[in-house]
Amino acid sequence: MSKTIIGKTIRRLRMEQGFSQQGLAQKLGISTSYLNLVEHDQRGVTASLLFKLTDILKVDLASLSGVQERQFEMGLREVFSDPLLGTDPVPEAEIQALAASAPNGVRAILALHRAWAGAREESGGITLPSGRKILLPNEEVRDFFHEHENHFAVLELAAEAIGATLNAETLGMNHALAERLRRDHGLVVSVKPLPGALRIFDAKARLLTLSEALPRESRGFQMAFQLALLECREAVEKLVKEAAPTSRDAAELMRIGLLNYVAGAIMMPYESVLHAAREVRYDVDAIAARFGVSYEQACHRLSTLQRTGARGVPFFFLRVDPAGNVSKRFSAAGFPFMRFGGTCPRWIVHSAFATPGTTRVQIAQLPDGQTFLCFARAVTGRPARWGEPPPVRVVAMGCDVSHANDLVYADGIDIATAAVGIGLSCRLCDRQDCRSRAFPPIAHRLTLDTGTTSASPYKFEAKKA
Numbered sequence: 001m002s003k004t005i006i007g008k009t010i011r012r013l014r015m016e017q018g019f020s021q022q023g024l025a026q027k028l029g030i031s032t033s034y035l036n037l038v039e040h041d042q043r044g045v046t047a048s049l050l051f052k053l054t055d056i057l058k059v060d061l062a063s064l065s066g067v068q069e070r071q072f073e074m075g076l077r078e079v080f081s082d083p084l085l086g087t088d089p090v091p092e093a094e095i096q097a098l099a100a101s102a103p104n105g106v107r108a109i110l111a112l113h114r115a116w117a118g119a120r121e122e123s124g125g126i127t128l129p130s131g132r133k134i135l136l137p138n139e140e141v142r143d144f145f146h147e148h149e150n151h152f153a154v155l156e157l158a159a160e161a162i163g164a165t166l167n168a169e170t171l172g173m174n175h176a177l178a179e180r181l182r183r184d185h186g187l188v189v190s191v192k193p194l195p196g197a198l199r200i201f202d203a204k205a206r207l208l209t210l211s212e213a214l215p216r217e218s219r220g221f222q223m224a225f226q227l228a229l230l231e232c233r234e235a236v237e238k239l240v241k242e243a244a245p246t247s248r249d250a251a252e253l254m255r256i257g258l259l260n261y262v263a264g265a266i267m268m269p270y271e272s273v274l275h276a277a278r279e280v281r282y283d284v285d286a287i288a289a290r291f292g293v294s295y296e297q298a299c300h301r302l303s304t305l306q307r308t309g310a311r312g313v314p315f316f317f318l319r320v321d322p323a324g325n326v327s328k329r330f331s332a333a334g335f336p337f338m339r340f341g342g343t344c345p346r347w348i349v350h351s352a353f354a355t356p357g358t359t360r361v362q363i364a365q366l367p368d369g370q371t372f373l374c375f376a377r378a379v380t381g382r383p384a385r386w387g388e389p390p391p392v393r394v395v396a397m398g399c400d401v402s403h404a405n406d407l408v409y410a411d412g413i414d415i416a417t418a419a420v421g422i423g424l425s426c427r428l429c430d431r432q433d434c435r436s437r438a439f440p441p442i443a444h445r446l447t448l449d450t451g452t453t454s455a456s457p458y459k460f461e462a463k464k465a
Contacts, residue, residue: 007041008069008100013057014039015101027056070370072099072106074336077428079113081442089442114139137250141257142329144243150317150330151306152239152261158232159265166266173267173292174216177223181208185230189223201226213382217294221263228262236262261304267293268301274312277302281408282313284359284375284397296379296395303330303397313403316372318396322353327393335372335398336424344422344429345436349396352376356392361409363401365419367430374398375409432462 014024025035028049037043045053053059073095080090099106114136165184168176181187186206194200194211199222201208208226210219228236236258245251268291280286288298296319305312316331329337343349348362356378365371376396383390404410423429426439433456440446444460452459 006045007039008096010045010053010057011039012069012100012103013059016103017057024056028052068103069096069099070336071331072103072110074424075110076106077424079109081428082113137245137247137253140245140247140250141253144245144254145257145330149306149314150304152258153307154235154239155232155258155262156265156270156307158235159228159262160269162227162231162266163269174220174223177220177227177266181223181227187226191219198222199226201229213384215294215382217292217297220267220292221297224263224266225259227266228259232259232262264297264301264304267291267297270305270307271310273301274305274310277305277312278406281406283408294379295377299395299397300328313399313406315397315399318349319393320349320396321391321393324350336366343425345438346420346422346434348374348376349394352378352394352396353392354378356380359409361413362420363413363415363418364398364422367421367423371401371419372398373401373404373407373410375407430462432456432460 014021019027021035021039022032025032028035029052030049034043038045076090076095076099079085080095162180166173166176166180170176171179178189181189187208188206190207190209191212191214192209194209194213198211198214198218199209208223210222214222236255239258240251240254243254245254273287273291276287276290282302284295284298284302287302288295291298293301299317302312303315303317306314316335316337317328318326318337319328320326324343326337331337337343347364348360352358352360357380359375359377362374362376363371364374374396375398376394378392378394381391381393399407401415404413404415421431423431423434426437427442429437429441430444431437433454435455437456437458440458441460444462447459447461449459
């Protein structure tokens, strides 16, 4: 556990639960001065002390990972670097202190900036009509899944109950799903051309029609989605109600996302996927072949394996198109995704477009030293008709480099020397002499010289130690 992260995490949890430093130190059996050093990242935490902390603070080990603090720090850096705010750069120490000591205040700051940025993006600065929601529905739903670490225990249980009634081992998953829909719901499944649609459910005729353009694994997913819609609606609606989405659009997107979650869990049962992942060391192609799903479906499922007591490797998951638009984004690995603006062009997510169908691997290191094992693949869909370009998206995953030995993608890589420095965005990146830099960093003064042509288009002063 990194002492530079766990100290402020302990301090936040202690303050949230009303412990004084002296009171918590007494319960831990250590001196107040020692706890003070731990909270200020001047002492490490032993394994025995770590387990005492989880017991006293009533949290699991994952809660002490510092993921929330890192996400808060990233969000604050992005907010305070927004050039339209017109403020001087906020010192890193102040950002870290705010992220560690005032989580509710940070949430408020991020929510305000998100609403402002959303309004700016949608209306170009024109005042929105009275009463119109300015929180983008897709961003709201992404936040919802992120806050739950893309894992929903109640939906896993619902999917397992459905899975227990299928005869998938004998019939195969697709046939088992079709038979279950016929037997218990009187549905006939038909496959035929569906211009402009992939799935149509006619409740009155008890007919589920799937597009013949869907590959086999996607037909199975759509049948699993239909089964979830018929049998898990109550559990899904409860989660939506508890989330209290701010608009009808956000509620519907959330509902669809949760039903998709159940469908994936039906096709890839939790314990079976976790066992297979550990057996093949998270080889996505091998997992996809074993469960008869697509590469993207397998990646998405691996990003949900965060059950207490049976956790898989914590991954981030990202899906992006050639224009840089992010259509899916989840993170149990603590990767600090940018909410607005582009990402680093040095990141493998972008270069993967050059080699469709091939998995590319990168050890990516952020300026603050966080290092991730990343792998990405460009997947090509089927065009709607002849003459249209096929849709291409990159599916990327990654985990903290400490989990590298658990993944087949780390084989043959010298972790100590292979790291590639990336940034979160050019405006927030402190790296000097980057040939890929598109914008100058907000927090630095430029040092341009007409007598010198540099490798980077923007020379700037380095931070003083």
